[in-house]
Structures are given as C-alpha cells and as structure tokens.
Amino acid sequence: TGFQMKAAVEWLLSAAPDAATCRRRWERDPHGMVLLPAGGLWDVLVLPGELGYPTLDVLSRCADRPGPVLSESGGVRLG
Numbered sequence: 001t002g003f004q005m006k007a008a009v010e011w012l013l014s015a016a017p018d019a020a021t022c023r024r025r026w027e028r029d030p031h032g033m034v035l036l037p038a039g040g041l042w043d044v045l046v047l048p049g050e051l052g053y054p055t056l057d058v059l060s061r062c063a064d065r066p067g068p069v070l071s072e073s074g075g076v077r078l079g
Contacts, residue, residue: 015036015040
C-alpha cells in the first residue's frame with residue numbers, strides 16, 4: 001500500500017547520513033541505488049546458499065522476526 005511504501009522509505013531515510021540528498025536521488029530515479037550504512041538499523045551477512053539457508057533457519061527460530069532476506073536467483077548466495 002501507499003502507506004507501507006512511505007513508511008519503508010522513511011525508515012530507509014533514517015539510516016542515510018544525509019536523508020535530504022538520499023530522498024532527492026530517489027525522487028529523480030525511484031529505481032536508483034543509494035548505499036546506506038549497515039550496523040545501525042540492520043546488519044548485513046552474505047553467505048553461500050548451502051550455509052545461508054541453515055543460518056536463516058536458526059535465526060528464524062531464535063529471533064521473533066528476522067529482518068529482510070535477499071536471495072540470488074538460484075539460491076547461490078543469501079544475504
């Protein structure tokens with residue numbers, strides 16, 4: 001929904017070192033990429049698929065709601 005999209009954008013902007021510049025870049029190109037620092041609102045871990053899926057299974061059992069997970073096509077890498 002529009003509300004969820006706005007909330008997601010605001011959450012991502014809260015991690016940006018310069019939220020105004022980040023917002024302008026996204027407004028010019030909604031599909032543009034902006035690097036945001038990890039370690040504040042989220043952490044990043046990229047593993048080969050054979051390790052990533054078992055790791056996600058453990059995190060899913062330990063954490064109430066693990067954060068977003070990205071998977072490469074074919075499951076070669078999981079992050």
